[in-house]
Amino acid sequence: MTKRRMFLRMITASLLRRRSRMLIALLSIGIGATILAGMVTIYYDVPRQMRSQMRSYGANMLLLPEDGETLDSEKLQKVLGHIGEDALVGAAPYRYVRLDMTSRQQSFTSAGTDFEQVLKTSPYFSVEGEYPANTREVLVGREIAETIGVKVGSSMELTYQPAVKATGDPAEDWTPGAVLTGSAEGFSGGAVSVTATLDDAAKIREITVDASTQTPEYGGRAQEDRLFLKQFVGKSLPLKMGEDVDALTGATVTSEAVVQALNTARAATAAAQPHTVRYDVTGILVTGGEEEGYVFMSLEDMRALTGEDRLDVAELSVSADEEQLNAYADAIAASGEGVTARLVKRVTKSETAVLGKLQALVFLVTVVVLLLTMICVSTTMMAVVSERRREIGLRKALGASDNSIRVEFLGEGMFLGLLGGVLGAILGFVFAQVVSVNVFNSSITFQPLLLPATVIVSMAIAATSCLMPIKRAVAIDPALVLKGE
Amino acid sequence: MALLELKNISKIYGELKALDNVSLHVDKGEWVAIMGPSGSGKSTMMNIIGCMDKPTRGEVLLDGVDISRESSKRLTDIRRDKIGLIFQQFHMVNYLTAVENVMVSQYYHSMPDEAEALEALGRVGLRERARHLPSQLSGGEQQRVCVARALINHPELILADEPTGNLDEANENIVLDLFRQLHREGTTLIVVTHDPEVAEAAQRTIVLEHGRIAREVVNENFVE
Numbered sequence: 001m002t003k004r005r006m007f008l009r010m011i012t013a014s015l016l017r018r019r020s021r022m023l024i025a026l027l028s029i030g031i032g033a034t035i036l037a038g039m040v041t042i043y044y045d046v047p048r049q050m051r052s053q054m055r056s057y058g059a060n061m062l063l064l065p066e067d068g069e070t071l072d073s074e075k076l077q078k079v080l081g082h083i084g085e086d087a088l089v090g091a092a093p094y095r096y097v098r099l100d101m102t103s104r105q106q107s108f109t110s111a112g113t114d115f116e117q118v119l120k121t122s123p124y125f126s127v128e129g130e131y132p133a134n135t136r137e138v139l140v141g142r143e144i145a146e147t148i149g150v151k152v153g154s155s156m157e158l159t160y161q162p163a164v165k166a167t168g169d170p171a172e173d174w175t176p177g178a179v180l181t182g183s184a185e186g187f188s189g190g191a192v193s194v195t196a197t198l199d200d201a202a203k204i205r206e207i208t209v210d211a212s213t214q215t216p217e218y219g220g221r222a223q224e225d226r227l228f229l230k231q232f233v234g235k236s237l238p239l240k241m242g243e244d245v246d247a248l249t250g251a252t253v254t255s256e257a258v259v260q261a262l263n264t265a266r267a268a269t270a271a272a273q274p275h276t277v278r279y280d281v282t283g284i285l286v287t288g289g290e291e292e293g294y295v296f297m298s299l300e301d302m303r304a305l306t307g308e309d310r311l312d313v314a315e316l317s318v319s320a321d322e323e324q325l326n327a328y329a330d331a332i333a334a335s336g337e338g339v340t341a342r343l344v345k346r347v348t349k350s351e352t353a354v355l356g357k358l359q360a361l362v363f364l365v366t367v368v369v370l371l372l373t374m375i376c377v378s379t380t381m382m383a384v385v386s387e388r389r390r391e392i393g394l395r396k397a398l399g400a401s402d403n404s405i406r407v408e409f410l411g412e413g414m415f416l417g418l419l420g421g422v423l424g425a426i427l428g429f430v431f432a433q434v435v436s437v438n439v440f441n442s443s444i445t446f447q448p449l450l451l452p453a454t455v456i457v458s459m460a461i462a463a464t465s466c467l468m469p470i471k472r473a474v475a476i477d478p479a480l481v482l483k484g485e
Numbered sequence: 486m487a488l489l490e491l492k493n494i495s496k497i498y499g500e501l502k503a504l505d506n507v508s509l510h511v512d513k514g515e516w517v518a519i520m521g522p523s524g525s526g527k528s529t530m531m532n533i534i535g536c537m538d539k540p541t542r543g544e545v546l547l548d549g550v551d552i553s554r555e556s557s558k559r560l561t562d563i564r565r566d567k568i569g570l571i572f573q574q575f576h577m578v579n580y581l582t583a584v585e586n587v588m589v590s591q592y593y594h595s596m597p598d599e600a601e602a603l604e605a606l607g608r609v610g611l612r613e614r615a616r617h618l619p620s621q622l623s624g625g626e627q628q629r630v631c632v633a634r635a636l637i638n639h640p641e642l643i644l645a646d647e648p649t650g651n652l653d654e655a656n657e658n659i660v661l662d663l664f665r666q667l668h669r670e671g672t673t674l675i676v677v678t679h680d681p682e683v684a685e686a687a688q689r690t691i692v693l694e695h696g697r698i699a700r701e702v703v704n705e706n707f708v709e
Contacts, residue, residue: 006588006597010581017580017618394576397537398634399565399593401558479537 032373033424069338090120112302129283182265219254417462494543569635625656
């Protein structure tokens with residue numbers, strides 16, 4: 001038998017045959033290692049866990065179309081491809097329009113959205129009643145509900161004025177890109193018809209005039225005179241002859257007809273296609289925020305009402321730290337889709353701060369627990385040494401050098417550390433899992449590196465804890481112990 | 486030829502002279518008993534001979550080497566290599582079996598050898614009890630294990646402190662018979678005792694009183 005085998009035999013015998021005392025030491029190391037492994041697991045898992053928890057504070061990223069660009073559902077899906085699938089908690093698209101409730105002479109900002117996504121991005125939304133599940137159902141903000149007196153189960157008629165923008169400024173009261181057509185009576189009763197296309201700022205971009213009924217050498221020139229037509233471009237409706245535009249020389253009546261046709265067309269369009277739909281109110285939204293002043297409906301309903309597939313903004317809830325969010329934003333900007341991603345700083349900053357504090361707390365608890373473990377193991381080993389004074393004395397009398405005594409006790413301590421570490425790594429994972437399931441409602445994955453790490457740390461702690469007791473063991477005088485008392 | 490020689494050794498604890506100018510000469514292969522009442526300095530002498538203590542004054546030559554001025558580390562080495570110890574209270578490692586206890590001695594000396602350890606247990610008649618823990622052995626059996634442990638490394642000197650003090654007569658005889666065997670094989674034996682019967686088994690008895698050698702008795706009836 002080699003010395004090493006005898007060494008191991010002595011150590012294991014000491015631990016196995018002196019169960020009760022060693023069980024206490026093993027227990028303290030095991031518990032320490034359990035907390036260590038559990039805390040480390042939580043420490044590394046907590047940001048992930050907490051980030052998804054934090055997502056209940058609302059969207060932390062906004063997607064907006066860049067100037068001169070538009071956003072629609074298809075483009076949104078493309079842009080979302082730049083965000084990791086695991087990280088994306090939800091992406092709620094919004095289309096805001098002003099809708100009228102003519103019966104009450106009220107108008108509200110209404111949002112078309114995807115309620116399934118809203119549940120994810122704005123979990124703090126509280127709904128009395130139900131979220132709309134079918135078409136022609138709306139969710140009404142509490143403020144509006146109180147103003148107009150609607151309840152869950154009642155219905156309301158909402159009207160969409162296609163040409164009118166929600167700005168309230170008459171100069172811009174035009175749907176960008178709208179095409180206006182109109183006609184007016186010109187010279188000698190002939191009709192002059194005009195078609196004008198508006199740009200994004202609701203100003204005239206293009207104008208074509210049909211003055212074929214007019215005298216070709218006078219009024220007829222209105223359809224081809226570049227100087228005359230050019231002065232309409234860039235102007236907002238309605239127009240005033242002599243102020244906004246000058247009449248064509250010798251064709252005052254025809255010129256007046258062009259202006260009048262445009263003004264009539266504008267008025268006609270504004271009143272032309274109001275689209276009224278009756279909606280059932282399925283729920284009242286209570287948030288305590290500005291959402292209470294909105295009416296929410298599904299994107300499909302919004303599309304049916306306005307005839308447009310457009311989005312104004314998408315609110316994203318992304319489970320990632322600030323750095324990662326910035327990386328996503330950069331990737332989106334670089335994708336050339338014409339979409340800007342903006343971080344909701346208020347949310348991301350506070351998330352980062354809270355997580356940092358939480359991690360610091362977990363770290364502190366771990367350090368304290370390890371210190372306590374060390375004290376506990378040290379005390380137990382101290383007791384073990386006094387209990388084994390005679391044995392240590394005997395070993396010395398039999399020729400054990402101080403180093404042999406050191407190595408034997410260190411060996412026992414480290415063996416305890418090994419057992420406690422393995423025990424702790426397994427129990428610690430279970431502990432972390434229980435904490436995770438109960439506190440964060442999600443399970444965690446086992447980190448294979450945790451086992452060796454816990455074992456090494458436990459062994460190091462056990463060895464450190466043995467230093468003082470070993471010092472005592474070495475100081476034992478064999479002669480004193482062996483005296484016949 | 487002297488294996489052990491004490492030259493005018495004294496051990497003084499403050500006012501108390503535990504040993505007072507003691508000289509002793511023990512030849513190789515000799516069997517000496519040391520007797521005396523409690524407090525006569527037996528234990529102190531035993532500790533000094535066993536390299537577990539140093540005299541305040543005087544020289545101790547063990548196998549020609551002066552051990553009275555050695556470091557405790559050197560004393561440990563000398564004790565391990567030259568001396569086999571047997572104690573009144575047996576002193577076994579209580580969580581190790583009989584054979585493992587014998588092997589502990591081998592472990593510190595050189596190499597653990599289970600077969601040799603079992604053979605030594607066989608010599609003291611405990612081959613069958615080799616796998617028992619001390620708690621499963623009687624006092625006599627434990628002391629026989631300790632004899633086996635003391636002789637396993639073939640020491641020059643076996644130093645026994647009241648080896649039969651806690652044994653009944655039957656076991657006392659077994660242990661004394663083992664000593665006789667060892668003596669025949671040429672092992673030097675120093676046995677501290679206050680039992681006259683045990684002392685009479687030796688060739689020579691030294692009687693200590695108040696830290697001095699009061700008298701020395703040669704056993705005329707000693708049988709080789």
